Amino acid sequence: MSLGAPIQGVTLYSFTRAFHGREYDLEQLLRKVADDGYGPGLEIVGYSSFRGFPAIDDAFAERFRELVDELGLVQTSLAINADIGIHRDRLLTDDELIEYMRPQIEAAAKLGFPIARVQISLEPDSMERLAPLAEKNGVTLALEVHADQYASHPRILALRDRYEKVGSPFLGFTADWGATTSGFAPSLIEAYRRRGASDELLAQVVALWDEFSQEGPPADQADHGQRFGRFTALGAQSGRPDLGIDFAINGTGLFGPARVDDWLEIMPWIRHIHGKFFGIDETGEEPSVPVRDLIRLFVENGYNGAISSEYEGWHWNNWQSAFEIVGGEQAVQRSAARDAGSQMVTDAVTARPQLHRWLSERSETKPTTTGARA
């Protein structure tokens, strides 16, 4: 198999603090992304960036597409939401959820995004039923595999098997690297330290995560619950029950313990990637996400889609610039791609037709484990 050359990109989600804090409006943020070179790939969360989403008026869509063109960016994914719990008293039925997705998929097409990131509440039957709508709109539905799920999770394998049966090139996955992390993020540990947690307690948190990581993803919901309980107990025993809940939510939900080569289970159906990460350390590396191993795996498996750098550390890191941190992580990606004998695509002229080809050709090749390190 020939090596892949993934398209570098970013999701504006990485810059939530700057947008939410009214430091940059949408246009200013797009210009910043272009000026600083975080593209060319551009991903946006519909309900974050577009007021009134999923209603998008024609004039706005036209201005938006012109701006993206002017800036030399390449639209990759519009992240849309399966808000199954939007009613207070009940979940949406499958029929209702499908209708809920429809205007969002149409908005993706109108705005010019070739991919819509969708979410786990959509069952295999619903994805199958959405395929004709995806095809009609020319929008690939890439269901996000996000911690605490992972590629070999039964729900994901059920989707994969259905995709194989349906055979539509418009159904696939978004691989979120948060499913395959290698440690509890040091920047979050630092944030807990700033909230008064002792070094002893924090060492216990890190050790507990490492213990669970050795065991791999939880076997079932009961196992998940036990892990959750052990994190909360650490906080309670140290007189910090508030932090205990936080340890548990993040330790079991944010930092997924699956192995890097778990992605091979669904590799031919991965159409888009969230390069989820949490920080860059003083050596210029990501200390808790194995970015280099992940890039090698995807390059060696011929991945030519986009990788949206998705910085999540902004939740707790209010002492460093998200812009600089994203720049640092993308430097790691480029270095890793070169080490794997390839490169990241960083120019729009190459990226635009490459993404189009990537989404129009259904992968027929089997994944390879060669070079997968983890």
Add this chain to the structure above:
Amino acid sequence: MIPDRIIEQGTLTTDGTRSAVEVRIPWYRALPGSCISEVSFSVDGVPAPAESLRWTMNGRTFRLADLADDIEQWWFPVDSAVVSGDIPVTTGADDHRVDVELKLYIPYIVIDGDQVLRIEERDSKTMPAMTTEVAA
């Protein structure tokens, strides 16, 4: 998630019997009224009685109970909502301590069976009060 952003500094207003403050969503994306689960508002430790609370967003004022069924009005991430309630506050140069707690349903994160995640975030800031009309 970004609870430090909830209360907008310098936005405490009062008409002498009712008081109000601007609040920002402690989340990265828009949520509809139905996802605004619980709100509490107090000034100098005096809480607004629950039945007196009103929520103003997109130019409309709601009782909290009326938000529960509303999936038409959305709270956009860069827009302030206004929470108001019966709290007598003195105006002038004196600072007041404002406390707001928000509980929000996150409609796409199913945590158990038919339950979705509910986040609980609180913020506390100190500011003087200005005189103005307050939504009732």
